[in-house]
Each structure stands twice: as structure tokens, then as C-alpha cells.
Amino acid sequence: MQRTRQGRTAETHYADGGAGVSNPRARQRALVVGVTPQSSAADGEPLAELKELLRTAGVATAGELIQRRDAPDPDRYLGRGKLAELKAVIAECDANVVATDDELAPRQERNLESELGVPVGARASPRSRRTAAWRATGSRRCAGASAVWSETAR
Numbered sequence: 536m537q538r539t540r541q542g543r544t545a546e547t548h549y550a551d552g553g554a555g556v557s558n559p560r561a562r563q564r565a566l567v568v569g570v571t572p573q574s575s576a577a578d579g580e581p582l583a584e585l586k587e588l589l590r591t592a593g594v595a596t597a598g599e600l601i602q603r604r605d606a607p608d609p610d611r612y613l614g615r616g617k618l619a620e621l622k623a624v625i626a627e628c629d630a631n632v633v634a635t636d637d638e639l640a641p642r643q644e645r646n647l648e649s650e651l652g653v654p655v656g657a658r659a660s661p662r663s664r665r666t667a668a669w670r671a672t673g674s675r676r677c678a679g680a681s682a683v684w685s686e687t688a689r
Contacts, residue, residue: 564597565589565656566625569636570607585636585658597630611650612643618650625651632656 567582567589586596602617611618612635625633632654633647639657647655 563594563632564628564630565594565632565634566597566621566628566630567599567634567636568601568613568621569599570602570604570612572605573603582636585634588658589634594632594634598624598628600624607637607643609640610642611646612637612639613647618647622651625653634658 567585569582569585571581581601582599586599589596600617600621602613604614608614613621621633624630630653633651633656635647635655635657637658639647639655644655644657
């Protein structure tokens, strides 16, 4: 239990594995997806950093999916079998956005969105969208990462 600024008590529920926040009522629920080399099968939790980035952006982590392969598929980021599994996991955990651990090529993002039916955001995209917003406004102030992810979840 924690005390908020207003004096109320609040409890943070962490997702399985400790990274990210599990909140079924959250407006944005991201399914975290990554492709890791087969040689790194002994690594601890490869998506922990991405989950923490999402948490700081105000996005709840609904689940995760890892594919072990040497390189991402150049057309869809994931293989066909893992893509079918991803569709089932999205429906099961009620995710409304998919966050990938790697930066996606435009065709990978487009193909994933058309296959899955939910918006897909790459790890580097919030940073690049914030930079674009700063350049467009001419100001160093920006709404922050939560505004970027809310734009993705539309």
C-alpha cells in the first residue's frame, strides 16, 4: 500500500514476472512481443525493459509473447505460426495494442496491424513521435509518452 498525494491509499498490482503493471480496467492494455536469438534462451526476462517503459507511459501490460529465432521475419516480424498464436493471446488477454521490442519497418507494422486488427507500436516509435512533436511545435515541452501511446491505441 502506498499513500498518494491526496492522502488516499493505493496498491500497485504488478504483472506476472514483476515488470509492468497488470490493470484489467486500464484504457490501454499492451501485449508485449519480442524476437530473441535462439542462443539467448538462458537470459532472464528479455522484455522487462519494454514493460517498464510502457508502465512509465501509463500503459498496462496485458501479457507477453517471445519468439526464439535468429532474425525477425522481414515481412511480418513474427513467423506465421507465432502470428496465429499472437492472435489467440490478444483475444485471451483482451489487449488493445501490441508493443514490439524492436523497431519495425513500415511494411512490418502495416502487415501486423492488418493481420491482428489492433494498433502496433514499436519500441522506438514513442521517442521518434515525441521528437516529431517537439519539432512541429517548436517547443521542448511535449505531452509525454502517455499521449503517444493514447494516439497509438485509437
